[in-house]
Every structure is written in C-alpha cells, then in structure tokens.
Amino acid sequence: MNRRQFLSAGAVSLPAPVLAATDALKNQVKITGFETDVLRFPPGRPFADAIHDFGKEGGGVVLRLRTDAGVTGWAYSSFGMIGGGPRVLESILQNEVKPALMGKDPSFPKRLRSDLWKALEYAGVQGITQFAIAAVDIAVWDILGKAAGLPVYKMLGAYADRMPIYSMCGWYYENDGDLAQFKQSVGSAIEEGFEAVKIKVGRSSLDDDVNRISAAQAIAGKGRRVMVDANQKFNLNEAIRRGRVYQQMGCFWFEEPLVPQDHAGYAELAHELDIRIATGENEYTKYAYVDLISRRGADVVQPDDRRSGGVTEWMEIGAIADGFGLELASHGGGPTNLHMLLAMPNAIYMETGSLKGDSSSVEKLRPSGSAVLAPEMPGIGSELRPDYIRKFKV
Numbered sequence: 222m223n224r225r226q227f228l229s230a231g232a233v234s235l236p237a238p239v240l241a242a243t244d245a246l247k248n249q250v251k252i253t254g255f256e257t258d259v260l261r262f263p264p265g266r267p268f269a270d271a272i273h274d275f276g277k278e279g280g281g282v283v284l285r286l287r288t289d290a291g292v293t294g295w296a297y298s299s300f301g302m303i304g305g306g307p308r309v310l311e312s313i314l315q316n317e318v319k320p321a322l323m324g325k326d327p328s329f330p331k332r333l334r335s336d337l338w339k340a341l342e343y344a345g346v347q348g349i350t351q352f353a354i355a356a357v358d359i360a361v362w363d364i365l366g367k368a369a370g371l372p373v374y375k376m377l378g379a380y381a382d383r384m385p386i387y388s389m390c391g392w393y394y395e396n397d398g399d400l401a402q403f404k405q406s407v408g409s410a411i412e413e414g415f416e417a418v419k420i421k422v423g424r425s426s427l428d429d430d431v432n433r434i435s436a437a438q439a440i441a442g443k444g445r446r447v448m449v450d451a452n453q454k455f456n457l458n459e460a461i462r463r464g465r466v467y468q469q470m471g472c473f474w475f476e477e478p479l480v481p482q483d484h485a486g487y488a489e490l491a492h493e494l495d496i497r498i499a500t501g502e503n504e505y506t507k508y509a510y511v512d513l514i515s516r517r518g519a520d521v522v523q524p525d526d527r528r529s530g531g532v533t534e535w536m537e538i539g540a541i542a543d544g545f546g547l548e549l550a551s552h553g554g555g556p557t558n559l560h561m562l563l564a565m566p567n568a569i570y571m572e573t574g575s576l577k578g579d580s581s582s583v584e585k586l587r588p589s590g591s592a593v594l595a596p597e598m599p600g601i602g603s604e605l606r607p608d609y610i611r612k613f614k615v
C-alpha cells in the first residue's frame with residue numbers, strides 16, 4: 222500500500238482538495254498569505270487568583286497562514302488580562318514576522334523557528350515576542366496536519382487516544398467571604414463529571430487556604446483530586462510553611478508557589494516537600510526548562526503553548542521532562558494542547574474549564590467521563606469559528 226492509498230484507506234476519508242494538498246507537500250510549498258485579526262472581549266464577571274484580577278476587557282490575536290497548496294494554517298493567542306497585548310502581538314507579527322516568513326516552506330518548522338529567532342532576537346525571544354514565534358509554529362503544524370489529512374497528534378508520535386482532564390474552577394470571587402460562589406463553582410465541575418479540580422490559594426492567610434481546600438475536598442468527595450495553585454505569591458519560607466499544610470491535607474499538587482524565575486528556590490522547595498511541585502506556565506523556551514529541570518525544581522511540568530514556543534518547542538520540553546522521569550500537564554486546554562499531550566507518554570492531565578458551553582474552535586472537544594477523546598479532524602484544531610471571529614473582531 223502506498224502512502225496515498227494508506228491515507229485514503231484510513232478512518233477519515235479525504236476530500237479531493239486535501240489529497241491535492243498532500244501531493245503538493247511532496248514538492249516545495251510556499252507561505253503566500255499572512256493575515257491577522259485582533260479580537261476584543263467585553264468585561265465580564267470579575268474573578269481572581271493570588272496576584273491577578275481577571276474579568277476586565279480581554280482579547281486575542283488570530284493568525285492565518287495561507288499557502289500555494291491551498292491549505293490555511295491557523296493559530297490563536299489569547300490574552301486573559303492585558304488590554305493592549307493583542308495589538309502589540311499583531312504589530313510584531315505584521316512588522317517583524319511576516320517579512321521573515323513570506324515565501325518560506327511550512328514543511329520545515331524547526332528551520333522556520335530558527336529563522337524567526339534570528340529575525341526577532343533584537344527584541345528578545347521571551348515575552349510577547351515568543352507568542353509570535355509560537356503562533357507561527359502552531360499555524361505551520363495546522364498546515365502540515367491538514368495537508369497530510371491527519372490529526373497532528375498522530376504526526377507527533379501518538380501515545381494516547383484519550384487524555385484525563387481537570388477543571389480549574391476554584392477562583393476568588395468578589396464578596397465571597399462565605400465561599401458560596403467558590404463552592405458553587407467547584408460543585409458544578411464535580412456535577413459535570415470532573416474527577417480532579419484545581420483551586421486558587423495564597424491570596425489571603427493560611428487559615429483561608431485551609432477553608433478553601435476543606436470546602437473543595439468536601440464537595441469533591443473521596444477518590445477525587447484537588448490541586449492548589451498559588452500563582453507565584455510566596456517566597457521560599459512561606460511556600461515551605463504552607464506547602465507542608467497542603468501536603469498534609471492530601472492536595473495532589475502545589476502549583477507555581479514562587480516566581481517562575483527562582484529555579485534555585487524551586488529546587489529547594491521540591492527537595493523539602495513530598496507534594497508534587499507543578500510549574501512552567503510562565504517559562505519561555507526549552508532553555509528555561511533545562512535549567513529548572515536539571516536542578517530538579519519541578520515534579521509536574523506545565524508548558525504554555527504560547528510562552529513555551531508553540532508545538533515544536535513544547536514537544537521538546539515534554540521530552541526533556543520525560544527524560545528526567547517527570548510528569549507533564551498543559552497550562553490551559555483546547556484542541557492544540559490536547560494534540561501535544563496525546564503524543565507524550567508522561568502527560569497526566571489537560572487543564573480546562575467547563576466544557577459545557579460553546580467552543581470558540583471549529584473542532585469541539587469530546588468529553589468522556591473525566592477525560593477527552595482524541596481529535597479526529599486533520600490539523601491541530603486551532604481554527605476558530607467564523608461567527609466567533611465576526612462577533613469579537615475589532
């Protein structure tokens with residue numbers, strides 16, 4: 222059976238344009254179009270973690286890479302709380318990235334990453350600049366998957382066909398001294414079928430943390446997991462003091478106790494405590510992880526698909542973690558994170574919120590118990606619904 226027959230015989234029957242694109246990928250393909258949209262979301266219900274206040278105006282940037290093979294790759298970078306962030310990212314994409322990318326072959330993601338690092342190095346490859354590099358990489362993988370007619374997790378070296386999920390549901394809310402809103406939120410996640418929930422801690426006293434954890438554990442009941450996330454709030458001494466209590470209470474992991482840059486502190490904390498230390502959502506590129514992991518500063522590694530550098534760099538980070546025997550979980554959810562997690566043997570969880578509402582993506586996640594099933598559509602699931610873009614486009 223040749224490759225074309227193999228693709229045609231698969232579970233997904235390929236429409237004619239995709240087969241044409243598959244043929245085109247055998248030759249040189251060129252990026253011929255580069256489009257961005259800025260989205261803006263109106264303010265909503267306020268919520269918070271230990272250091273951030275959310276619910277004000279948010280936004281995001283959509284990137285579409287068009288090719289002469291007729292395949293379009295998509296990426297989407299969301300900004301939960303920086304009003305001006307999307308405009309900055311769009312400017313970097315249009316003024317710095319586009320000139321370095323047009324005419325290039327998307328079949329070479331690592332070469333494109335190298336080209337973009339060179340083009341952007343003067344601005345730095347951390348911060349929002351890395352969001353731009355990541356967006357291109359995600360869009361490129363979307364092109365490759367669509368052209369091959371395969372969901373990208375099968376091109377990355379598939380390991381699993383379903384991924385356990387947990388719900389980030391226990392935020393801080395306004396006027397919630399009796400934890401009524403907190404309990405309602407944790408309760409609805411359990412009702413939805415989640416067997417693991419994450420709650421925020423660290424905004425107030427240790428006594429307050431204990432109340433929140435006890436309430437969440439009582440709602441979750443036996444056999445379900447509660448993770449705690451301190452969002453960088455503590456110094457090392459306070460993290461050790463509170464971490465001992467969280468571990469005594471049986472929390473599954475203690476997330477981002479310290480500022481992300483304090484790798485020496487993370488190493489000392491991980492040595493001091495038995496509870497899993499989870500971190501990574503604010504680390505940029507594999508080089509940061511090499512330092513963190515080689516110091517043994519984390520037990521669960523949590524790359525963010527924007528900050529870490531897109532699919533290519535994320536997968537390398539996952540493999541470095543695997544080589545050190547560490548567990549892997551995504552920061553945030555959605556189809557793109559799911560594809561990457563499904564291709565890593567050390568992946569234990571995808572983070573998500575409720576999956577009951579409408580998805581912004583064309584590809585909708587398919588929950589099954591406390592897991593989601595592998596995506597079926599070709600590509601990496603980064604394509605947004607046209608009506609969603611129309612509704613929020615600036």
Ligand SMILES: [Mg+2]
Pocket residue numbers: 450452476477502
């Ligand atoms: Mg976190």
